[in-house]
């Protein structure tokens with residue numbers, strides 16, 4: 001026999017699921033307890049964190065073909081900034097924002113380079129941080145993902161294959177476009193062609209003259225310049241000589257554009273592992289890592 005006692009109904013909990021939380025990257029609705037956006041796989045923590053702040057975070061793209069050095073650059077940039085509080089104090093928001101810095105610096109200190117970034121967006125590292133540039137009154141909230149070069153190339157070549165890349169780049173306030181200086185020095189034109197494709201893709205994302213990429217700051221960064229000293233001496237002259245396509249496009253279509261050189265490893269060597277030769281850093285000697293980022297943040 002069932003006693004005549006009041007029973008608690010749990011169905012009221014379902015009401016929570018009728019409210020949709022918009023994804024910060026693509027704007028599509030998700031349930032309140034979703035960890036990743038079901039449309040673009042960006043972490044929903046970005047949305048929850050940005051809703052709790054007065055200032056909406058801005059986004060910066062660190063883009064370039066696979067193997068150009070995006071993961072090494074971003075990991076080292078955050079590591080340097082977090083160790084130099086006098087230059088540009090930085091505060092990571094959420095434990096996930098420290099993952100790339102932790103992984104990259106510990107691998108470099110073991111004389112290894114990080115693994116290639118997987119092409120699945122749910123496996124990318126996302127960084128959400130607060131910057132306090134010394135000459136600004138207000139802090140800057142920033143979101144920067146470590147996008148896989150393969151996904152980027154796929155989206156540029158076949159638009160709409162990676163919605164997360166498209167939504168993210170449409171909303172970015174500026175971009176660091178990475179170009180491999182070692183490949184250029186050898187006389188190959190692939191890096192120039194891909195840089196041009198990427199810049200053209202950005203240019204076509206927004207037709208509004210006031211908000212388009214033509215007026216957003218773009219910093220072209222020649223990576224691995226530790227192996228290509230003349231790139232450090234004069235990045236503009238290097239760009240004119242080795243990436244004429246990128247140089248021309250920047251002059252004609254981007255109002256705020258600058259060329260920089262950077263290097264993280266102070267020397268590299270090949271190590272034999274089973275049947276393959278693996279490139280390893282001999283030491284960590286970062287040069288020109290903060291400058292392109294500082295230039296960009298000043299113009300946001």
Ligand SMILES: Nc1nc2c(ncn2[C@@H]2O[C@H](COP(=O)(O)OP(=O)(O)OP(=O)(O)O)[C@@H](O)[C@H]2O)c(=O)[nH]1
Pocket residue numbers: 064065066067068069070071072073113114115116117118147148149150223224225226227262263264265267268279
């Ligand atoms: N000499 C030198 N080599 C570097 C430097 N940074 C990266 N490399 C080399 O470039 C390779 C690729 O670097 P990543 O940072 O993984 O490149 P990525 O752009 O993130 O590539 P994806 O994850 O495939 O998109 C490394 O394995 C190193 O061999 C650098 O500062 N100097």
Ligand SMILES: [Mg+2]
Pocket residue numbers: 070071072115116117146147148149
């Ligand atoms: Mg990577």
Ligand SMILES: [Zn+2]
Pocket residue numbers: 023024025026027028037038039040041042
């Ligand atoms: Zn989304």
